[in-house]
Amino acid sequence: MTVWAIQGLNALxxxxxxxxxxxxxxxxxxxLRIINLTHGSYYLLGGYLGLVTIEVTGSFLAGLCVAGVxxxxxxxxxxxxxFRRYSDNEPAxxxxxxxxxxxxxxxxxxxxxxxxxxxRPPELLAGAVPIGSQQFPSYxxxxxxxxxxxxxxxxxxxxxxxxxxxxxxxxxDPELAQAMRVNVPLVMAGVFSLGALLAGVAGTLGGPIVGMxxxxxxxxxxxxxxxxxxxxxxxxxxxxxxxxxxxxxxxIGRSSFPELSxxxxxxxxxxxxxxxxxxxxxxxx
Amino acid sequence: MLLVRWVFLLLLALLVxxxxxxxxxxxVNLATRVLxxxxxxxxxxxxxxxxGLWSFGHAAFFGFAAYGVGLFTLRVxxxxxxxxxxSLTATLLLAALFGLLxxxxxxxxxxMLTLALAQVVWxxxxxxxxxxxGDDGLPAIPRPDLSPLxxxxxxxxxxxxxxxxxFIIAVSILFLITRSPFGASLEGIREHETRMIVLGYNxxxxxxxxxxxxxxxxxxxxxxxxxxxxxxxxxDLSVVRSAEALLMVVLGGAGTLFGPVFGALVxxxxxxxxxxxxxxxxxxxGLIYVITVLVAPNGIYEAIQRLFRFRVAPSSNLAxxxxxxxxxxxxxxxx
Numbered sequence: 129m130t131v132w133a134i135q136g137l138n139a140l141x142x143x144x145x146x147x148x149x150x151x152x153x154x155x156x157x158x159x160l161r162i163i164n165l166t167h168g169s170y171y172l173l174g175g176y177l178g179l180v181t182i183e184v185t186g187s188f189l190a191g192l193c194v195a196g197v198x199x200x201x202x203x204x205x206x207x208x209x210x211f212r213r214y215s216d217n218e219p220a221x222x223x224x225x226x227x228x229x230x231x232x233x234x235x236x237x238x239x240x241x242x243x244x245x246x247x248r249p250p251e252l253l254a255g256a257v258p259i260g261s262q263q264f265p266s267y268x269x270x271x272x273x274x275x276x277x278x279x280x281x282x283x284x285x286x287x288x289x290x291x292x293x294x295x296x297x298x299x300x301d302p303e304l305a306q307a308m309r310v311n312v313p314l315v316m317a318g319v320f321s322l323g324a325l326l327a328g329v330a331g332t333l334g335g336p337i338v339g340m341x342x343x344x345x346x347x348x349x350x351x352x353x354x355x356x357x358x359x360x361x362x363x364x365x366x367x368x369x370x371x372x373x374x375x376x377x378x379x380i381g382r383s384s385f386p387e388l389s390x391x392x393x394x395x396x397x398x399x400x401x402x403x404x405x406x407x408x409x410x411x412x413x
Numbered sequence: 414m415l416l417v418r419w420v421f422l423l424l425l426a427l428l429v430x431x432x433x434x435x436x437x438x439x440x441v442n443l444a445t446r447v448l449x450x451x452x453x454x455x456x457x458x459x460x461x462x463x464x465g466l467w468s469f470g471h472a473a474f475f476g477f478a479a480y481g482v483g484l485f486t487l488r489v490x491x492x493x494x495x496x497x498x499x500s501l502t503a504t505l506l507l508a509a510l511f512g513l514l515x516x517x518x519x520x521x522x523x524x525m526l527t528l529a530l531a532q533v534v535w536x537x538x539x540x541x542x543x544x545x546x547g548d549d550g551l552p553a554i555p556r557p558d559l560s561p562l563x564x565x566x567x568x569x570x571x572x573x574x575x576x577x578x579x580f581i582i583a584v585s586i587l588f589l590i591t592r593s594p595f596g597a598s599l600e601g602i603r604e605h606e607t608r609m610i611v612l613g614y615n616x617x618x619x620x621x622x623x624x625x626x627x628x629x630x631x632x633x634x635x636x637x638x639x640x641x642x643x644x645x646x647x648x649d650l651s652v653v654r655s656a657e658a659l660l661m662v663v664l665g666g667a668g669t670l671f672g673p674v675f676g677a678l679v680x681x682x683x684x685x686x687x688x689x690x691x692x693x694x695x696x697x698x699g700l701i702y703v704i705t706v707l708v709a710p711n712g713i714y715e716a717i718q719r720l721f722r723f724r725v726a727p728s729s730n731l732a733x734x735x736x737x738x739x740x741x742x743x744x745x746x747x748x
Binding site for chain 2: 157161163210214217218219220222223224226227228229230231232233234235237238346350353354356357361386388389390391393394395397398401402405406
């Protein structure tokens with residue numbers, strides 16, 4: 129019983145981490161219709177920048193802030209300079225963002241080398257909490273808490289505030305929203321950079337659990353892609369449930385049938401797509 | 414005039430088959446690689462340029478066929494004909510299944526779906542170590558025995574000639590497909606789906622067939638690749654390969670049959686020479702992606718044309734030109 133509780137908490141914390149990355153992808157894909165594969169780089173670079181900052185300042189919080197702000201700036205810059213020009217041209221977006229993914233991944237490999245790096249959790253959370261007869265790292269528990277707070281915050285922001293209303297209006301009908309004096313380009317840039325910020329923060333948050341390694345940007349991007357497809361593009365609820373589902377499947381898969389663990393992630397996605405091509409909570413298209 | 418054209422084509426074919434054989438063996442191998450990837454890129458262009466389906470997981474079929482040949486040769490028996498037939502049949506079956514799933518979606522969704530489906534295949538090859546060799550791949554796939562032909566596959570010049578002959582046959586078939594009424598209907602679907610439905614075309618079936626053809630030719634390229642390279646690894650199934658093919662098509666010009674050949678030539682040569690001089694060639698490759706989109710979104714040929722004509726280019730990127738649209742309309746009328 130305790131083993132299952134521990135497994136469940138592991139899956140939950142991993143799923144929460146995946147959620148933080150997927151939010152940005154689902155928002156840019158579903159709301160802005162921009163395919164941004166560079167999202168994986170935001171995560172990986174966020175992790176590395178967090179690592180450097182923590183090594184210099186010794187503060188985990190500073191690492192989170194630097195990673196988030198730097199990736200927000202990077203996201204804003206790529207959106208304004210590159211993606212904005214190709215808003216209706218998906219193939220161009222794919223090639224552009226993939227090129228940037230290669231470029232940034234290779235630069236990271238050049239700077240931080242080929243060995244995997246991890247971040248030490250903050251002192252306060254370095255211990256473990258007893259659960260039944262077992263110990264569970266308190267860092268992972270804190271991560272679950274933070275993720276849930278972010279999820280609730282985002283939901284309130286998008287569904288219950290005037291700002292969220294503007295975002296949803298800009299997505300549904302950009303021209304009409306513009307006519308109603310919503311600054312659509314600004315709203316879209318804001319959503320884009322928010323997604324990049326969350327991915328950067330997730331990079332540092334994932335440092336003690338997943339760590340940073342070359343190719344980590346691709347791995348996380350693919351998981352996030354599956355989650356976004358599963359949950360339906362543009363749906364926060366879908367991203368949350370999808371991330372938890374993938375977190376559970378991946379955690380069980382890795383320990384029970386490692387040879388087919390990746391297959392186990394993609395199989396339910398294929399199954400759901402057969403039944404609901406728009407994803408669990410996606411709008412019909 | 415027709416005779417001149419045929420003589421010209423024949424000479425061109427002979428040049429492709431025998432031209433590079435005078436090069437040093439090292440460059441003969443490079444030329445073999447270029448032809449294999451050119452065929453792969455052309456197969457993707459059938460989907461992307463002609464049918465307007467932006468597949469982002471085309472390497473699934475390329476790598477699946479390559480793995481098929483490798484597994485059959487190493488695990489069952491070293492028989493070329495059986496290995497190739499089994500592998501291509503399996504590739505077609507995979508494509509038949511994937512097509513049923515992915516063709517339910519359009520646009521962005523189609524791209525993400527094809528990507529995810531390709532990742533399933535990649536994931537299996539990468540993790541199922543006991544069967545596929547995991548990330549080490551399948552090493553030491555022997556070159557095939559081409560005994561009825563006067564060619565020895567172990568010899569790089571002979572293998573080049575073999576590849577070139579297959580390449581030319583495949584190109585001819587692709588040419589016939591794109592010039593047929595079927596090819597015209599694909600372009601019609603790309604340009605105006607609703608109109609094609611109204612005209613009574615079974616749009617889904619046409620897309621599905623295009624998908625199968627594209628997968629089959631990607632499979633042929635994969636088979637050649639497995640024999641040429643002697644080792645197949647998960648990277649041949651990965652998004653990196655799919656993206657490379659995408660770049661080749663866009664660089665050469667989507668919707669033209671010979672553009673992707675040119676794109677493959679440029680990308681393979683660049684990759685080759687850049688990787689000699691620097692370890693950071695992935696970064697350079699990334700830059701090439703970005704520069705391609707910024708400078709030559711409709712292919713190099715069009716970019717050069719634009720440069721010399723000083724004409725304002727049409728703003729919609731990656732869109733077909735008017736004369737091509739006129740051509741498919743004419744072809745459809747003729748039916």
